[in-house]
Amino acid sequence: MMAAMDAVSNQYIPIPPVRLRLRDWVREGLRAGFFMRPRVGPQQPSPLQVVALLLVLALLEVGLARFEVAGPANFDLRGWLAPWWSTGVLLLLAWWALPAPDPGHIDAERPRGAATWLALWSATALPANLVALLLGIAQSHQALPQLFETSAAAAWALYLSLWAWAIGAALRLSFHFGVTRARLGVLGLGMVALFSLVAWQFPDRPWQADLSQFQAERPPQLELSQETFEAQQALWQKTVDTLAAERPGVADVYALVFSPYAREDVFLRESTMVAKVLEERFDAQGRVVQLVNHPSTAQTYPWATLTNLGRAVEAIGARMDRENDVLVVYLTSHGANDFKLAAANDPLTVEPISPGELRQALDNAGIRNRVIAVSACYAGGWLGPLGGDSTLVITAADADHTSYGCGKLSELTFFGRAVFDEALRKTHSFEQAFAAAVPVIRQREVEAGKPDGFSNPQISVGEKIRLVLKALEERLDSAVAK
Numbered sequence: 001m002m003a004a005m006d007a008v009s010n011q012y013i014p015i016p017p018v019r020l021r022l023r024d025w026v027r028e029g030l031r032a033g034f035f036m037r038p039r040v041g042p043q044q045p046s047p048l049q050v051v052a053l054l055l056v057l058a059l060l061e062v063g064l065a066r067f068e069v070a071g072p073a074n075f076d077l078r079g080w081l082a083p084w085w086s087t088g089v090l091l092l093l094a095w096w097a098l099p100a101p102d103p104g105h106i107d108a109e110r111p112r113g114a115a116t117w118l119a120l121w122s123a124t125a126l127p128a129n130l131v132a133l134l135l136g137i138a139q140s141h142q143a144l145p146q147l148f149e150t151s152a153a154a155a156w157a158l159y160l161s162l163w164a165w166a167i168g169a170a171l172r173l174s175f176h177f178g179v180t181r182a183r184l185g186v187l188g189l190g191m192v193a194l195f196s197l198v199a200w201q202f203p204d205r206p207w208q209a210d211l212s213q214f215q216a217e218r219p220p221q222l223e224l225s226q227e228t229f230e231a232q233q234a235l236w237q238k239t240v241d242t243l244a245a246e247r248p249g250v251a252d253v254y255a256l257v258f259s260p261y262a263r264e265d266v267f268l269r270e271s272t273m274v275a276k277v278l279e280e281r282f283d284a285q286g287r288v289v290q291l292v293n294h295p296s297t298a299q300t301y302p303w304a305t306l307t308n309l310g311r312a313v314e315a316i317g318a319r320m321d322r323e324n325d326v327l328v329v330y331l332t333s334h335g336a337n338d339f340k341l342a343a344a345n346d347p348l349t350v351e352p353i354s355p356g357e358l359r360q361a362l363d364n365a366g367i368r369n370r371v372i373a374v375s376a377c378y379a380g381g382w383l384g385p386l387g388g389d390s391t392l393v394i395t396a397a398d399a400d401h402t403s404y405g406c407g408k409l410s411e412l413t414f415f416g417r418a419v420f421d422e423a424l425r426k427t428h429s430f431e432q433a434f435a436a437a438v439p440v441i442r443q444r445e446v447e448a449g450k451p452d453g454f455s456n457p458q459i460s461v462g463e464k465i466r467l468v469l470k471a472l473e474e475r476l477d478s479a480v481a482k
Helices: 022-033 047-068 077-097 114-124 126-140 146-150 152-176 181-201 212-216 226-241 265-281 306-319 355-365 379-386 414-425 430-448 463-481
Strands: 002-005 012-015 073-075 207-209 253-259 288-292 326-332 369-375 391-395 458-461
Touching (some): 022 047, 022 114, 047 114, 047 207, 077 114, 114 152, 226 306, 253 306, 306 355, 326 355, 326 463, 355 379, 369 379, 369 463, 379 458, 414 430, 430 458, 458 463
Parallel strands (some): 253 326, 326 369
16 A cells, blocks of 8 residues: 655555556556566455456457358357366466465555456456457468468467467566466466367367258258169159160260269259250250269159169160260269269269279260269369370369369359350350350459369360260250241
């Protein structure tokens, strides 16, 4: 307590300290967050001020955390409360580390007491926490620099630097309380252990995405029943029986559209669009076989399985002029860096499809003229196994990059939309359509913030198929002109 001289009695009269207001504690705690000395002296906060500080700052963080979830969200009370035990443990560590009060000697510059430490620390941690929250918000809205989206090392460096900031500020604050170096070391190790345990065991955030709207839109689940299998058998027989025969003297287009991944609607939409474009633009009515895995199509399309793929190629080969007609094969699914296409039709077990298996089916059927389009990540890995003098292959990406637009909310993939739904509605040339689509895909990927760079669609054209397709283009153009 300070004192002043009484002019009459010439004696010192104690002057009670001015109690700091709530905003003063916040201000001085923020100073400590930037490694500056908190100017509180030996004063201590009231219990109500400590509670108010913790509550106000916690509500601020909860409010900002709401923006970490793009779209509808639900407050998760458990996710918010679960890490709070660590604050109690940290306060015990600080209480142990702080020097014992000395009533006989009060330093007017040095803060003291666990309550003071807690009040200041709640604001000291705020700057680092706010930066972490703002980075989380930027990530959820896809506004982070690409470096932190694609480089794990950069992301970890940023994450650990925020840890270092928070721990360093807390240790510097404790130093101003007179904590010894040895105890500062123990306190620092304790904070590292606490932060690590919270990040590992309590990763939940106070706000969770509201998935009810997506659950409500889930397609019906496939039911494996005798009726389903009998319907599939009837569908297969109908598909084979209604497949149109080739026309003598006409280079007909036959098509096989293959969509093996049932868990996302985008592939069903894309396969339907491609089948329609081929029928309308390439005179292929009655010559398109569509194989689809999706719960809603078990009664309308044969399943997209490896067995059905081979059977479909064989059936088409039996109908077409294998030397002069053209078979267009379009495959749309997720792709992996082993170049296999993902296949799923739960609860039915479906094996992934490899380029070698498609090549084997085409060779066994003796089909000469082939146009193959693969809409999948890493689809460039299909060029080598499928390319040849009588084959044109186009892929949505090279062998090292993902493609884009195959998410749950996508209408069409970027590749399928640009090449088939747009370019091939203006030309009958697959090469021209591909050339026109590539810059469009690049621009859309840039605008969408594709994290791993340009997908780099690929094309391979054999000289013999180029001549066949040129003649087909001229016939179709002539028919349109008439």
